[in-house]
Amino acid sequence: MIGGLFIYNHKGEVLISRVYRDDIGRNAVDAFRVNVIHARQQVRSPVTNIARTSFFHVKRSNIWLAAVTKQNVNAAMVFEFLYKMCDVMTAYFGKISEENIKNNFVLIYELLDEILDFGYPQNSETGALKTFITQQGIKGQVSTKEEQSQITSQVTGQIGWRREGIKYRRNELFLDVLESVNLLMSPQGQVLSAHVSGRVVMKSYLSGMPECKFGMNDKIVIDKQGKGGASDDAGKSSGKQSIAIDDCTFHQCVRLSKFDSERSISFIPPDGEYELMRYRTTKDIILPFRVIPLVREVGRTKLEVKVVIKSNFKPSLLAQKIEVRIPTPLNTSGVQVICMKGKAKYKASENAIVWKIKRMAGMKESQISAEIELLPTNDKKKWARPPISMNFEVPFSPSVSKGPHLEGLGFKFNVGAHAKTPL
């Protein structure tokens, strides 16, 4: 299991060091700094073995989190734990930065004592943790016996993510569907692979211990053998187009065995914001936009770029807050842009031209052209030509408008959805 957990700043100074196992010594702290943080070359692996000790690390802005072990631990679990640790810290004090960590080091030690025991992760749901790790010290004495047993039963109980006795004057539930289309195109413009990964993010402000249940409508086919076949027939017989979901994963509050047997998503939600489910689909992806770039090198110091975007959805729908990022070479000295619609600006610090359009209806087209002046360099390294990315929102995204229907239990729903589609 995890033998120790260290947090470093970007210089490699230790901010937090907690050792859980006897086989991890103080020298492990230095070994990681010397071999990974101060290493000359780029990080070649998130798992490093130094002197028979394995280091797992993740980086959040300038901060390094490293878990250390000498045993054959569950590697996936260690990384999941590190991410969780970041989530918990963010929930307690916001952004993970050197300043915040130093300011909250006592709290972090307290958290580390609670969520990792002898290297075994324990309940790490912030909802539950916040009931008894409060940084108010005295609370242990003040609370009554009932309160105490309520805390412990929640921390160890089946519903560790929600405390009892939550009350709201208005019960509200918000649901966001965030989709990103990942697209791989050949240089000839042929789509090699495309998939949509979607996230259903909920914000719930509900009283008591509410049972929520989502049904999947019969248009959705989960591509898992045994069930896929039957529903597929149903979809065909009703003459409707079915939506095939390749796979989905759920927040730990969802009863997985129930989903497996009844295909209903039933759960008692955590309070506040959480990611209920993720899904992935590859079939019949209609690309909402087409982006056509043209790059011409005019001599060694000049580059001409032209990008055309075409919206590829129903004219009645409206895409909003469109942002196209066109990367520029590192040795760019100046850029002149002309765009038909919206505003475009060269941002030197980001090495990109950012083109923003407020809204655009379906089946329309727009273009931007830019002249990029380059400084002559001796640098032999090629420009890696990063891809153009694009973000936008559509009130109802193409796949969700046909998506899951919601069966609340008499609650008022407030549904908003938007899609983010980087290309």
Added chain:
Amino acid sequence: MTDSKYFTTTKKGEIFELKAELNSDKKEKKKEAVKKVIASMTVGKDVSALFPDVVNCMQTDNLELKKLVYLYLMNYAKSQPDMAIMAVNTFVKDCEDPNPLIRALAVRTMGCIRVDKITEYLCEPLRKCLKDEDPYVRKTAAVCVAKLHDINAQLVEDQGFLDTLKDLISDSNPMVVANAVAALSEIAESHPNSNLLDLNPQTINKLLTALNECTEWGQIFILDCLANYTPRDDRESQSICERVTPRLSHANSAVVLSAVKVLMKFMEMLPKDLDYYGTLLKKLAPPLVTLLSAEPELQYVALRNINLIVQRRPEILKHEMKVFFVKYNDPIYVKLEKLDIMIRLASQANIAQVLAELKEYATEVDVDFVRKAVRAIGRCAIKVEQSAERCVSTLLDLIQTKVNYVVQEAIVVIKDIFRKYPNKYESVIATLCENLDSLDEPEARAAMIWIVGEYAERIDNADELLESFLEGFHDESTQVQLQLLTAIVKLFLKKPTETQELVQQVLSLATQDSDNPDLRDRGYIYWRLLSTDPVAAKEVVLAEKPLISEETDLIEPTLLEELICHIGTLASVYHKPPSAFVEGSRGVQHKRLPGSTLTPSHRRPVLSALPVDNLFFFVCSSTIQLGGDIGGNPAMGAAFGAAPATMPASFNAPGSGGLDDLFDLGGGVGMPMGALNPPKAVWLPAMKAKGLEISGVFVRRAGVIQMEMTLTNKAMSVMTDFAIQFNRNSFGLAPAGPLQILTPLSPNQSIEPLNNLQVAVKNNIDVFYFSCQYPISMLFVEDGKMERQVFLATWKDIPNDNESQFQIKDCHLNSDAASNKLQSSNIFTIAKRTVEGQDMLYQSMKLTNGIWVLAELRVQAGNPNYTISLKCRAPEVSQCVFQNYEAVLKN
């Protein structure tokens, strides 16, 4: 008020000030001081001098302060055991506190204080807490048993805590169950045969029930534990699988991977024709693909595991090639892993797409990635025959880019393609030759030279090309020199007329001007072959080479099976068994899939990791082998399996069966050493050597390696003019003096000269070649005892990758007897340490060629299985050294 200020105090006399503050009457000031102490501790300052003052703050009703003091205690108690006792009372008192959070805190912290005297006091509170009414306390106490076991295993057994822990598996609270499972699994790992985790259908059922209810982490503990269970039959196996599959939809990737592990393992027990088997296979693909949308670090873990899964069950992901296409913003470690999987999944159906992708990658920026992509194209050619032509033309396109490292990499893989498809693509040689000048890496130069030599008859100016390399012969690396020597000899055998001068030049360069023994020996052998029997030389040097296999990089089957049992863990990330990187007795046990037919004797070191030429040396390190392949072609590795069959008939090589023989060394060669005189083995039977029979044995006497041979003349005529020569070998063994047989050997006369180690024997009739194996202990020199300090430094200095761990079974010596026994074979014990009834012997030995081998031998009283870890800068010898240990100890 911000706490970051505590990190900045660097004043002198700080400790003194802190002392005063800690003893202050004001609670706030006390707390501030403790915070400062913890901050100092974090950045690595030694604040142990404040121990009594900090412990004095323990008696407080402020929970935050209490936790800080506990944190300090956990860090420093070990260095101040006597003072730590002061804390015991508070702990015992806290364990009775009405607040369950405080009870749990006390029992959790006590377990982390590794002081023997404290553990005694821990037992009673722990016993109570294990039966506490509050589940929070019980789940903390369960982990505490594992902590205590780590400090004092005997105490835990004597106090009966293990039984209490087992009872907790039936606890009503799922988290208590999960922690009890985790604790028991850990304890069971250090007692492989204890049957602690008595898994039976009833307990399994309890675990499966808890699985649905506990936290994500608890689910991981339970699934990892389930994976160790072997179901009684296929029905039980199926029912467990059915209950585990819903976990594949969990948001936590570790839960998914652990579920995959259970399913992959239990699937082995299901009949293949069962409907459910097919269903299960199909269910596995989507979650594995979904793992690739996780954060990059997890993607990396997932990809390393997918690499194993596709080797074991390629059918699961065979249609998912596209998801492994590299994305622009993938971190480099993800890109490199994806590339590996793309090659594994490449098939006739998708090869066009794969090749198009690989060609793109070959123009990327990262050098390692580009190289790997070029290599991948070559591997595709070898794997999918139909694509070979397209691959070759892609490689030619890449060569046209003239990007230096791309060209070199391409030439290395084209050499392999030539070997796989002989007489098919040689038309491209001309293009390759154009790039001769740009090659600056040894591997590429060696590959090019091999190509020129191998196809000398088709290259008009082969002699000119090789001659041009010859100019800077002494500046080349050994790899290139050896290749050049062989290539010119090949050229000479093909075009003897024009190249006589050239061959003489290279032979004299290799034999007279070089001080590299490998090169010299190869040179001499060619020389002798060419001067005595050109026909034989042709047969040897131009022997037909066996085809190289498609998947040389597959993980060896027993290792793969073991790694499948470790899906999700570090072992699956490193692709090494846990014993290779875990210290102590944990993880040494090798896990196997149910119903596996592979026996541990199939276990071999992972050869694919070694460069091919090293493999050759590796084999030779214990088999002095003349017949093998004097041609020394660079793709030697593949030739070994079939070595005896492809060897020309005139060469006698009893006992040179290649790999298999080599790894059976333990039985055959690990002969008694020291004063005992081992029996001789027949090395060269009379019927193969025109009546000369040679039998012999290797021994080490008085610091000299000796090869004792008995030469028997079974022919009708007298034999005279004996001489002897060795082929090059890893340890540079060479005859110390000429073979002295003073009297002619009359028929049926047998002499027994005490002579030094040798291999090729010539007499008046002919030259006979044979090989014989010698035990590696021969090579251990008498001054192999290392200084303690040097040992420590060297042990640290040698990279961990070079360490290998083995187990010696059924050995009933105590550590002293073992040490004495080993000493007689020049294995010296430098230090001995006893930890928890386990004796650790630190030993060193030195080989004749100056290679040091360091060993750590662990002997547990009453346990007949020893564990040995070997560290050496030349890790290839470890296997042989281990076998020698086994032979010496068991004798």
